[in-house]
Amino acid sequence: xxxxxxxxxxxxxxxxxxxxxxxxxxxxxxxxxxxxxxxxxxxxxxxxxxxxxxxxxxxxxxxxxxxxxxxxxxxxxxxxxxxxxxxxxxxxxxxxxxxxxxxxxxxxxxxxxxxxxxxxxxxxxxxxxxxxxxxxxxxxxxxxxxxxxxxxxxxxxxxxxxxxxxxxxxxxxxxxxxxxxxxxxxxxxxxxxxxxxxxxx
Amino acid sequence: xxxxxxxxxxxxxxxxxxxxxxxxxxxxxxxxxxxxxxxxxxxxxxxxxxxxxxxxxxxxxxxxxxxxxxxxxxxxxxxxxxxxxxxxxxxxxxxxxxxxxxxxxxxxxxxxxxxxxxxxxxxxxxxxxxxxxxxxxxxxxxxxxxxxxxxxxxxxxxxxxxxxxxxxxxxxxxxxxxxxxxxxxxxxxxxxxxxxxxxxxxxxxxxxxxxxxxxxxxxxxxxxxxxxxxxxxxxxxxxxxxxxxxxxxxxxxxxxxxxxxxxxxxxxxxxxxxxxxxxxxxxxxxxxxxxxxxxxxxxxxxxxxxxxxxxxxxxxxxxxxxxxxxxxxxxxxxxxxxxxxxxxxxxxxxxxxxxxxxxx
Numbered sequence: 001x002x003x004x005x006x007x008x009x010x011x012x013x014x015x016x017x018x019x020x021x022x023x024x025x026x027x028x029x030x031x032x033x034x035x036x037x038x039x040x041x042x043x044x045x046x047x048x049x050x051x052x053x054x055x056x057x058x059x060x061x062x063x064x065x066x067x068x069x070x071x072x073x074x075x076x077x078x079x080x081x082x083x084x085x086x087x088x089x090x091x092x093x094x095x096x097x098x099x100x101x102x103x104x105x106x107x108x109x110x111x112x113x114x115x116x117x118x119x120x121x122x123x124x125x126x127x128x129x130x131x132x133x134x135x136x137x138x139x140x141x142x143x144x145x146x147x148x149x150x151x152x153x154x155x156x157x158x159x160x161x162x163x164x165x166x167x168x169x170x171x172x173x174x175x176x177x178x179x180x181x182x183x184x185x186x187x188x189x190x191x192x193x194x195x196x197x198x199x200x201x
Numbered sequence: 202x203x204x205x206x207x208x209x210x211x212x213x214x215x216x217x218x219x220x221x222x223x224x225x226x227x228x229x230x231x232x233x234x235x236x237x238x239x240x241x242x243x244x245x246x247x248x249x250x251x252x253x254x255x256x257x258x259x260x261x262x263x264x265x266x267x268x269x270x271x272x273x274x275x276x277x278x279x280x281x282x283x284x285x286x287x288x289x290x291x292x293x294x295x296x297x298x299x300x301x302x303x304x305x306x307x308x309x310x311x312x313x314x315x316x317x318x319x320x321x322x323x324x325x326x327x328x329x330x331x332x333x334x335x336x337x338x339x340x341x342x343x344x345x346x347x348x349x350x351x352x353x354x355x356x357x358x359x360x361x362x363x364x365x366x367x368x369x370x371x372x373x374x375x376x377x378x379x380x381x382x383x384x385x386x387x388x389x390x391x392x393x394x395x396x397x398x399x400x401x402x403x404x405x406x407x408x409x410x411x412x413x414x415x416x417x418x419x420x421x422x423x424x425x426x427x428x429x430x431x432x433x434x435x436x437x438x439x440x441x442x443x444x445x446x447x448x449x450x451x452x453x454x455x456x457x458x459x460x461x462x463x464x465x466x467x468x469x470x471x472x473x474x475x476x477x478x479x480x481x482x483x484x485x486x487x488x489x490x491x492x493x494x495x496x497x498x499x500x501x502x503x504x505x506x507x508x509x510x511x512x513x514x515x516x517x518x519x520x521x522x523x524x525x526x527x528x529x530x531x532x533x534x535x536x537x538x539x540x541x542x543x544x545x546x547x548x549x550x551x552x553x554x555x556x557x558x559x560x561x
Contacts (some may be wrong), residue, residue, distance in 0.1 A: 049466070050466045050467045050471075053463065053464075053465065053466035053467075054404070054462075054463050054466050054467060054472070054475075055404075055405075056405055056406055056409070056475075058406070058467065058471065058475045059471075182383060183383065183385050183412040183413065183416060184385065185385045185386070185388075185389055185416065185420075186385075187386070189335075189389050189390065189393040192331065192332070192335045192386060192389075192390070193335060193336075193339060195332065195336065195354070195355050198329055198332040198355055
């Protein structure tokens with residue numbers, strides 16, 4: 001079972017990447033058959049911009065897009081900038097093919113300086129993934145700087161554990177992913193001639 | 202095999218001088234390019250169609266009619282004719298008229314157009330692009346092939362007892378190509394009718410082209426028009442040449458860096474690697490172009506885009522001289538080597554007329 005992990009962290013080392021790795025580990029702990037591949041969007045920042053401008057992916061980007069489209073599940077983690085996902089994170093999902101996330105289990109994570117940014121997961125990330133027809137886990141995980149040292153009842157490790165288990169349950173319950181082939185013919189010419197495929201106004 | 206040029210008629214600032222041609226200059230430059238194409242021995246001039254700035258190609262048959270009167274061998278084509286937003290009745294009439302005036306030197310390439318607002322400006326919806334292309338083209342074919350047409354569809358007023366005039370020259374409609382970058386439905390449409398399939402090819406990775414041509418060839422055979430390698434394939438190409446490769450790169454770079462399509466994105470070197478764009482010596486263009494055959498098979502028509510990104514007319518005419526004198530003669534010779542005898546040439550009015558006579 002294949003899991004793609006996308007981290008939009010910019011610094012090196014990155015707490016966004018750290019959270020992404022923790023979420024992937026929690027998923028694997030709940031479902032050992034999972035093989036995960038992690039991609040740092042920073043490594044593909046130029047290619048993502050070029051794709052926006054030219055309309056096609058080049059360099060290492062096709063491999064990342066393909067890995068996400070063919071994965072059984074996705075973990076997507078972004079730093080919160082200006083109360084929302086980072087521009088690089090959004091641009092990546094803007095160039096990801098139509099339907100690439102349809103019906104795909106997705107676990108969302110985000111990082112920020114203070115816990116005041118935490119609801120960006122619910123008001124910014126979750127709606128975008130719902131729009132893309134992904135199946136988002138009930139728990140998404142926000143890690144503020146202070147969370148990396150906090151104890152108490154609802155600790156960051158506890159939330160990571162719960163979210164990873166939710167993603168594992170979704171992965172187990174679904175058939176293997178089938179990535180759409182944009183060049184595949186999905187209709188006959190006779191049905192096209194018969195006027196099927198016309199939008200109703 | 203046919204060689205030619207295609208233009209989209211964009212009015213673009215020359216980034217090296219800051220000068221923007223007037224609409225009048227751009228219109229005149231396109232006809233100068235067409236006449237030069239015949240003069241240097243090319244076979245085809247294909248004109249785009251757009252209905253929004255910065256393009257000035259809103260009225261293709263007016264321009265092609267003028268060029269027809271000034272030329273004698275040049276095949277006049279389009280790149281593309283908007284089958285979605287034009288009334289198919291008007292296409293039938295306009296291009297039949299052009300066919301008569303040009304003594305049959307006319308074919309068309311159908312395209313859908315990708316400028317969102319053009320659809321509503323012409324009373325259509327871009328989300329119906331494929332359905333419009335299918336219905337309108339089916340009607341266009343009937344208008345050229347049946348003297349009296351009764352027709353009802355989803356997108357235009359029904360026709361009862363309608364005859365499109367003038368009737369096609371010698372009763373033979375112009376040959377039609379269908380152009381699409383990545384819509385398998387259009388490759389299927391071309392295959393269904395046994396029409397030609399043209400892949401724009403430029404600005405895109407060759408994998409797109411290879412997939413679309415492969416689908417078209419396979420379906421062409423499926424529909425019984427001949428073997429897959431007998432399907433009629435055309436490709437675009439974009440080149441800039443100077444005697445020395447480094448001079449070509451130096452001169453073209455500012456145009457590349459500021460071009461409307463790919464400017465401010467990848468480097469010229471990356472884009473050259475990722476797409477069929479070739480900037481270099483005539484020999485490099487020859488080698489690259491001959492390589493297209495390795496992923497589409499033996500094909501029928503190669504069109505080059507030369508007047509793009511604000512290049513001045515003088516430069517474009519120099520490019521045509523190089524193409525006609527140094528590149529195309531070699532391409533003709535080399536493409537003929539190893540080409541199976543059963544692979545046809547691109548249909549022309551003469552060959553279609555002959556076929557009608559044989560079939561009858």
